[in-house]
Amino acid sequence: MELLGAILSTATIAAMIRSATPLTLAAMGGIFSERGGVINIALEGIMLTGAFTAVLFSTIGASIGLPAGASAMLGVAAAVIFGLAIALIHAYFSITLRVNQLVSGVAINMLAFGITGLLLQLIFNVTGNSPAAPDMKPMPIPFLADIPVLGPILFQHQPIVYVMFLAVPFSAFLIKSTPYGLRLRAAGDKPAAIDTVGVDVHRIRYIGVGLSGVFAGLAGAYLSLGQLNFFSEGMTSGRGFIALAAVIFGNWRPWQAFGAALLFGFSDAVQIALQNAGMSVPSDFLLMAPYVVTLIALAGFIKKAVPPAAIGQPYPAEEPI
Structure with a gap:
């Protein structure tokens, strides 16, 4: 019961949200790319x-005298810009x-x-880990952060976590309910159809x-300035x-x-x-749990997935003369 309590505690559920944040942000980015027909396994590199x-620009901000919060925001903005580039x-x-594309x-x-x-x-001038940089501090939402159970789980996080909460409905609305979303889906399914009506595929x-x-650049910024305060190779x-x-x-x-990212985040949390509870299982086995869950989930679902019809296909299919 003590072990079950540790797994289902508010601290573990809050950790699930934090672990799922970079996965969710990167997944939203992957959806935009792949619904349009472009495979993007470069998310890892971005x-x-x-x-x-x-971390680099947060450090630069601190070196020129910016406050810690402003330095961290400079770093986040730079991550987004470089991710876009x-x-x-x-x-x-x-x-x-x-x-x-692969x-x-x-x-x-x-x-x-x-x-x-x-x-x-x-x-x-180091290898492995960078020096510490100004990071993003938790920003509890007034009144909501004091709600029992839900407060610590949902409303006591860094700003990027709240951005993640907004990114999911924003992405769903943009893809499903806007003219651009309609064209994006068409570009991934039947690009020739929208090309014939004058849309630039x-x-x-x-x-x-x-x-x-x-989205992937923002996810990377969260890893180094949200979860930590330094950069580590790989x-x-x-x-x-x-x-x-996901x-x-x-x-x-x-x-x-988002649900899949929460599942993977929960396995990480x-x-x-379990490590904090002192469970007598090799730490390497516990560390590989999120990846095992990923493989099991994909093995059971991959045949049911229906990708965009034109994903991975350049357009036009033949080089123009």
């Missing part, structure tokens, strides 16, 4: 770059140059891992991939791929992907709770 950029590079290769994504991931490690040494796809960079630890798993598990729909 998140990693966002995490590094956030890298996503647009992926869009250029995938959409304009018609490079294989190859482009893998290249960006490898480049991000190498460049962030190199810049960590060149700029901070490339433009629609560029916007979708750009939004994926914004700190994304596969979260970009888990976010893609996209597939959620059948490319925001609310369902549980392994932390």
